[in-house]
Every structure is written in structure tokens, then in C-alpha cells.
Amino acid sequence: MSAATGANEVLLDVRDLxxxxxxxxxxxxxxxxxxxxxxxxxxxxVRRGETLGLVGESGCGKSTTGxxxxxxxxxxxxxxxxxxxxxxxxxxxxxxALRRRMAMIFQDPMASLNPRRSIGDTIAEPLDIxxxxxxxxxxxxxxxxxxxxxxxxxxxxxxYPHEFSGGQRQxxxxxxxxACEPDFIVADEPIASLDVSIQAQVLNLMERLQGExxxxxxxxxxxxxxxxxxxxxxxxxxxxxxxxxxxxxRLSDEPQHPYTQxxxxxxxxxDPWRExxxxxxxxxxxxxxxxxxxSGCNFRTRCREVFxxxxxxxxxxxxxxxxxxxxxxxxxxxxxxxxxxxxxxRGEGGEALVVADRATS
Amino acid sequence: MSETTTASPGKxxxxxxxxxxxxxxxxxxxxxxxxxxxxxxLSYDLYPGETLALVGESGSGKSVSTLALLGLIPQPPxxxxxxxxxxxxxxxxxxxxxxxxVRGNDIAMIFQDPMTSLNPVLTIxxxxxxxxxxxxxxxxxxxxxxxxxxxxxxxxxxxxSRLDSYPHQFSGGMRQRVMIAIGLACRPKVLIxxxxxxxxxxxxxAQIVELIRELQIEFxxxxxxxxxxxxxxxxxxxxxxxxYGGRVVEQAGVEELYGTPLHPYTDGLLGSLPxxxxxxxxxxxxIPGLPPDPTAMPEGCAFWPRCPHRLxxxxxTEQPPLHQVRPGHWSRCFYEVPDDEAAAR
Numbered sequence: 001m002s003a004a005t006g007a008n009e010v011l012l013d014v015r016d017l018x019x020x021x022x023x024x025x026x027x028x029x030x031x032x033x034x035x036x037x038x039x040x041x042x043x044x045x046v047r048r049g050e051t052l053g054l055v056g057e058s059g060c061g062k063s064t065t066g067x068x069x070x071x072x073x074x075x076x077x078x079x080x081x082x083x084x085x086x087x088x089x090x091x092x093x094x095x096x097a098l099r100r101r102m103a104m105i106f107q108d109p110m111a112s113l114n115p116r117r118s119i120g121d122t123i124a125e126p127l128d129i130x131x132x133x134x135x136x137x138x139x140x141x142x143x144x145x146x147x148x149x150x151x152x153x154x155x156x157x158x159x160y161p162h163e164f165s166g167g168q169r170q171x172x173x174x175x176x177x178x179a180c181e182p183d184f185i186v187a188d189e190p191i192a193s194l195d196v197s198i199q200a201q202v203l204n205l206m207e208r209l210q211g212e213x214x215x216x217x218x219x220x221x222x223x224x225x226x227x228x229x230x231x232x233x234x235x236x237x238x239x240x241x242x243x244x245x246x247x248x249x250r251l252s253d254e255p256q257h258p259y260t261q262x263x264x265x266x267x268x269x270x271d272p273w274r275e276x277x278x279x280x281x282x283x284x285x286x287x288x289x290x291x292x293x294x295s296g297c298n299f300r301t302r303c304r305e306v307f308x309x310x311x312x313x314x315x316x317x318x319x320x321x322x323x324x325x326x327x328x329x330x331x332x333x334x335x336x337x338x339x340x341x342x343x344x345x346r347g348e349g350g351e352a353l354v355v356a357d358r359a360t361s
Numbered sequence: 362m363s364e365t366t367t368a369s370p371g372k373x374x375x376x377x378x379x380x381x382x383x384x385x386x387x388x389x390x391x392x393x394x395x396x397x398x399x400x401x402x403l404s405y406d407l408y409p410g411e412t413l414a415l416v417g418e419s420g421s422g423k424s425v426s427t428l429a430l431l432g433l434i435p436q437p438p439x440x441x442x443x444x445x446x447x448x449x450x451x452x453x454x455x456x457x458x459x460x461x462x463v464r465g466n467d468i469a470m471i472f473q474d475p476m477t478s479l480n481p482v483l484t485i486x487x488x489x490x491x492x493x494x495x496x497x498x499x500x501x502x503x504x505x506x507x508x509x510x511x512x513x514x515x516x517x518x519x520x521x522s523r524l525d526s527y528p529h530q531f532s533g534g535m536r537q538r539v540m541i542a543i544g545l546a547c548r549p550k551v552l553i554x555x556x557x558x559x560x561x562x563x564x565x566x567a568q569i570v571e572l573i574r575e576l577q578i579e580f581x582x583x584x585x586x587x588x589x590x591x592x593x594x595x596x597x598x599x600x601x602x603x604x605y606g607g608r609v610v611e612q613a614g615v616e617e618l619y620g621t622p623l624h625p626y627t628d629g630l631l632g633s634l635p636x637x638x639x640x641x642x643x644x645x646x647x648i649p650g651l652p653p654d655p656t657a658m659p660e661g662c663a664f665w666p667r668c669p670h671r672l673x674x675x676x677x678t679e680q681p682p683l684h685q686v687r688p689g690h691w692s693r694c695f696y697e698v699p700d701d702e703a704a705a706r
Binding site: 057167196198199201204226228253263264269271273274276280283284286 | 418419532533534535562563564565566567568571589590591592593594595596598615616619629630631633634635636637638644645646647648649651652
């Protein structure tokens with residue numbers, strides 16, 4: 001975990017971010033027949049020096065959110081304010097200048113490194129684009145410095161990606177992200193494709209670099225254990241929405257949203273005693289299609305706590321504790337505490353959730 | 362003391378004869394860069410109803426060793442030696458016709474990626490019924506009925522109408538359920554599950570783990586569960602074999618292994634995992650370096666170059682034997698993890 005600065009200065013402020021992809025019909029005119037609502041009204045802040053974890057399952061929109069922050073996909077709505085500039089409004093030139101300060105680390109370093117370029121050239125590319133460390137000597141020195149920073153031998157600069165292991169390639173990806181001295185790094189599943197013993201190496205490296213360089217991270221991953229380890233705060237996404245944001249420890253100790261609770265209970269823990277005692281909430285069915293999400297609350301089709309307002313009213317993120325917000329009607333509809341008139345349909349019907357007590361099963 | 366039986370969450374029957382005995386199994390491949398020694402003398406017994414977890418990182422030989430059980434290694438370039446005793450026969454020596462009777466019938470396999478292991482141009486129904494018709498001699502109608510039963514059992518809603526669907530019409534979790542239904546179609550004695558949940562999200566993973574557990578209890582199937590995820594292992598396994606460089610480096614009942622890991626590699630793996638609810642902040646004890654290259658195996662202990670405890674030349678030059686340190690707990694190390702460090706973890 002980073003040493004978050006005392007000022008709590010907001011570096012990135014995302015409001016109602018929306019990324020909809022049009023779906024075309026089969027006819028000659030290929031008319032737009034609907035939208036895949038990959039990201040549908042997402043708001044969060046990232047404070048300078050912190051790591052915000054963004055977790056969720058495949059297709060929840062977490063990667064698209066990360067890409068939209070840097071406008072690597074175009075948002076269809078909302079604002080992304082980075083250090084007082086709205087990224088969504090910038091022209092090409094200004095955007096390019098801003099991208100110097102925002103970098104990205106990708107999941108699969110084999111796919112994100114050019115196989116025909118030496119890693120030295122790959123790392124130097126952002127320097128060339130932004131006109132930094134110009135001249136052969138300066139460029140060479142900077143590449144060497146970056147390689148050392150990520151724990152690689154500077155003499156490797158002339159080697160090609162296939163000559164490295166997965167963990168080393170990810171180090172190259174990190175070195176490239178650091179080239180222009182960014183303030184903010186979006187890391188999209190940076191350890192997902194690595195072996196277990198190598199994942200820890202990369203997590204430790206990212207933490208060390210954050211301490212040394214004062215970096216701010218958005219750490220996107222599906223692995224809650226890793227996210228909780230590295231993050232100061234965590235945002236949980238489901239079907240294009242953020243359903244809960246809290247301090248990392250608080251989220252795992254006192255999750256408030258039923259989806260977060262189910263997700264946490266499904267994460268395997270490398271401890272046979274704890275595993276045997278846990279109550280696992282098994283979610284039934286699959287995530288609904290983002291083309292046609294359910295009315296009201298997105299999660300209601302799989303939620304065990306469903307009651308009256310869920311089908312009609314879309315819950316907003318609302319405070320449920322110190323710096324802790326959740327989007328669930330259990331915590332009041334539109335700011336008001338509700339009396340639940342009937343018992344939720346817990347364990348009833350095929351779509352609802354069952355609680356499997358593993359001790360008795 | 363028999364940790365293994367008391368630790369059992371399922372219905373492992375250690376009093377019975379093993380269903381499968383593996384003796385000194387070796388697999389190597391001829392490659393351009395020389396001979397790759399991928400499995401280097403693997404021996405174990407598998408008992409009815411138990412779940413044996415095979416844990417290791419990429420290249421540890423865990424998947425290849427189970428492919429070899431069913432004669433699924435092409436030879437050449439592969440070369441498989443040793444014994445795989447099932448029902449009085451050595452499957453390593455068995456011919457193709459004999460193997461075909463065993464595959465899918467007595468010993469079935471679920472693969473990691475259901476998209477690449479299901480045939481995209483055949484209907485789900487055809488793929489589920491194929492094995493039953495071949496091995497059990499069921500008629501079309503009988504097989505179809507049984508397929509509906511199986512698909513319902515693995516949690517596919519309105520199974521009857523889905524029989525004529527194709528794999529691409531199913532989600533990842535549903536496809537994996539279909540694979541499980543195929544695997545269980547002939548009620549095998551042994552089910553080999555090769556990373557069956559790795560490609561899936563955790564909430565779907567939880568569904569699949571629960572499903573295999575239920576079916577195992579119902580049919581008394583012995584499961585070999587191959588995975589790199591020590592979290593999953595903690596929840597499902599009776600016994601665990603940790604593999605490194607094509608050899609078992611540690612073997613024990615699940616509680617014994619997690620409670621008192623003896624091999625420095627196991628200890629390192631457990632130390633390098635972020636654990637949910639353990640709080641952040643603590644640096645992970647990463648294992649330095651990289652796994653060994655199978656074409657250039659170290660002469661002595663395969664883990665020696667990365668080992669924090671390596672003490673002398675013996676580790677570098679001599680292959681440590683797999684020895685029983687306590688009843689049922691085996692470790693391939695001349696030395697054990699020092700007590701003070703194990704306690705500090």
C-alpha cells in the first residue's frame with residue numbers, strides 16, 4: 001500500500017462516464033439497433049499518491065473504463081478531469097501532451113510489445129514522441145536508467161521480447177510506462193498472465209516504484225486478493241456500473257453491496273481451515289447482457305435481497321459509512337431509509353441466490 | 362497420524378485399493394534445443410473418492426503428466442516411460458484400441474479452455490451423447506434422455522431445448538458445465554480436471570467447484586485436480602502434490618501442507634500470495650528468479666538456483682530424494698524450512 005499523501009488532493013475526477021458501443025443491424029443500411037452499455041454512468045475520484053483498485057468480473061467494463069480515461073476509447077458521455085483539465089474536451093495536440101502524464105500498463109506484455117523492436121527501442125518510443133531526452137547519448141542513458149529501475153540489466157536493451165520470460169516482459173511494459181515520468185498509471189490486469197511466484201515480484205516492483213516516484217495508480221484486476229493487497233481504496237464494478245467504493249480493508253471486512261459480498265465469498269483463500277468454515281454465496285446464472293441490462297438495479301436478477309424498489313428504481317451510490325459508498329436500496333431509496341415490508345426472496349426461485357454453508361454440505 | 366483421512370471434505374476411501382497407480386512416470390520431448398525433460402519420475406496412488414491436487418506453475422509438468430496417463434502425448438516427439446496401472450493394465454504400454462475403451466469411460470478429462478476443447482461445428486447434444494453411445498452402447502433415444510439428465514444436473518436451464526445448440530451459443534461458464542457433463546457421462550472412476558476453472562470468473566468458479574464436489578460425492582469419483590491456484594486447492598483437495606521442474610517436491614494432506622510446509626518452494630509459494638482479509642501493506646515474499654528450463658535442468662535440486670535456504674554444494678550437485686518426514690508428508694529437500702522462519706510466516 002502506498003503512503004497516501006495527507007492532502008488528499010484529487011488528481012483524477014471521473015463523473016458519469018459513459019462508453020456505449022453501437023450495435024448495427026444486419027440490413028444494408030446497418031442501422032444502429034441498440035447499444036452495448038459497456039460503461040454506463042461511472043463516477044469516482046483518484047487521489048494523488050494513492051492506488052485505487054477497480055475490480056469486477058469479465059465484461060463488467062473495468063478495462064473499458066481504464067481505456068476511456070486516457071481516451072484510448074472515446075467516452076460517449078461524462079467528464080474525466082485530470083489535474084483541472086477535462087480530458088474529454090481536449091483537442092489532439094493537448095491530449096497528446098497530457099498522455100505524457102498518464103500512462104498505461106497492459107495485461108499481456110507479449111501482445112503489447114512489438115516483437116520486431118528491441119526492448120530498448122520500445123521503451124524509448126514515448127521519449128521520441130514527446131521529444132524528451134533527445135540525442136543518442138541522453139536517450140541511451142534514460143533507457144538504461146529505466147531498465148535498472150524495473151530490475152532488468154541495462155545490457156538487455158538490444159534484446160527482443162521473445163527472449164524474455166513473461167515476468168521480464170511485464171517489467172519492460174512497466175519501464176515503457178515510466179519513460180515520460182507520468183503522474184498517473186492505469187494498470188490493466190498487470191499480473192493476470194503471470195505465474196504465481198512471478199506475480200508477487202511484479203506487485204512488489206509496482207509498490208516500490210510508487211514509493212520512489214510518487215505515482216498514482218488505477219489498478220484494474222479481477223483478482224480481489226491482489227487488488228486488496230496493493231490498493232488503498234477499491235471500487236467494485238458490475239455490468240457497467242460501480243456498485244461500491246470503500247477503503248481496501250473496510251471493503252473486505254464490511255462489504256455492503258450484495259454483489260460485493262458474493263464476490264468476496266467466492267474468492268478462494270489459501271487456508272484449508274478458513275476455506276472449510278466459510279459460508280460461500282453461490283451466484284446463480286450468468287451476468288445479463290450489457291445490450292439489454294435489467295431495469296432498475298442491474299444486479300437484481302441475481303441478488304438474494306431483491307425487494308420492491310429494485311425492479312423500478314436505479315440505486316445511486318450513497319454513503320454507508322466513513323468514505324464508503326454503495327449503490328443498493330438496502331441502504332435507502334433516494335437517500336431515505338426504507339422499511340422492508342416483506343422478506344427478500346432469499347433462496348426462492350431459480351434466479352435468486354442460495355447460500356451454501358460449506359460446513360454442512 | 363493420518364492427516365489425509367481426517368482432512369477429507371469428500372468421501373475419500375483410503376482403505377480401498379487405489380484406482381490408479383502411477384510408477385516412475387517420465388515424459389520427455391525431443392526439441393530443436395535438445396531433449397526437454399518435462400516429467401522426471403512421478404509416482405503416486407489415487408484412491409476412490411479422493412481429490413488429489415496437482416499444483417505447480419507453467420512448465421512444472423503437471424498437465425503433461427496427466428496427458429501421459431491417457432496416452433495423449435504424441436510419440437514422437439514425446440517419449441513416455443514408466444507405469445500407469447489401471448484395472449491391472451499398464452496404460453503406458455496399451456495400444457490405441459485399448460486406450461480408447463478407457464478414455465472417457467473409466468478415466469475422463471476436463472480441459473482448461475472449453476472453447477477450444479468443444480467441437481464448434483457439432484451440437485452440444487451430439488458431443489454429450491457420443492461417449493455414452495460408444496462406451497455404454499445406448500440407443501439414440503436413451504443417450505438423448507441421459508444427456509438431458511446430465512445437463513440438468515450440471516445446472517443448464519431448459520436442457521432439452523439446448524441440446525441442439527452449438528458451443529458458441531453458450532457462455533464460458535455454461536461451456537465448462539457442458540465439458541463436465543461430457544466428462545461425467547459414463548460415470549468414470551477417475552476424473553482428471555486440468556485447470557477447469559482458470560478461464561472463469563470467481564463467482565462462476567465457485568459454482569463449478571461446488572458442482573464437481575457434489576457429483577464426486579454422488580458417484581464416488583476420484584478426481585485429479587490440476588491447478589496453479591493454492592486458494593482453490595485449500596478448498597477442494599484431500600491430498601496435494603506440489604510439482605516443480607517435473608518432479609514432486611512435496612506431498613501431504615491439505616491441512617498438513619498448508620500448516621507446516623516443509624519444502625522451500627512450497628513455503629515460498631504460500632508466502633508470495635496476497636491473502637484476502639490479511640490486510641495490505643506487508644510486502645509479499647516473492648520467490649526470486651525463474652523456473653528452470655526443461656532443456657537445461659540443473660544437475661542437483663531443480664529449485665536450488667532460487668532457494669533461499671541453499672546451504673552447500675550438495676544441493677547443487679545431488680538430486681535430493683523424496684523422503685517421508687512425517688507420516689504421509691513427503692518432501693524432496695535435504696533440509697527443511699527452518700522452524701523460526703516457518704513460524705514467522
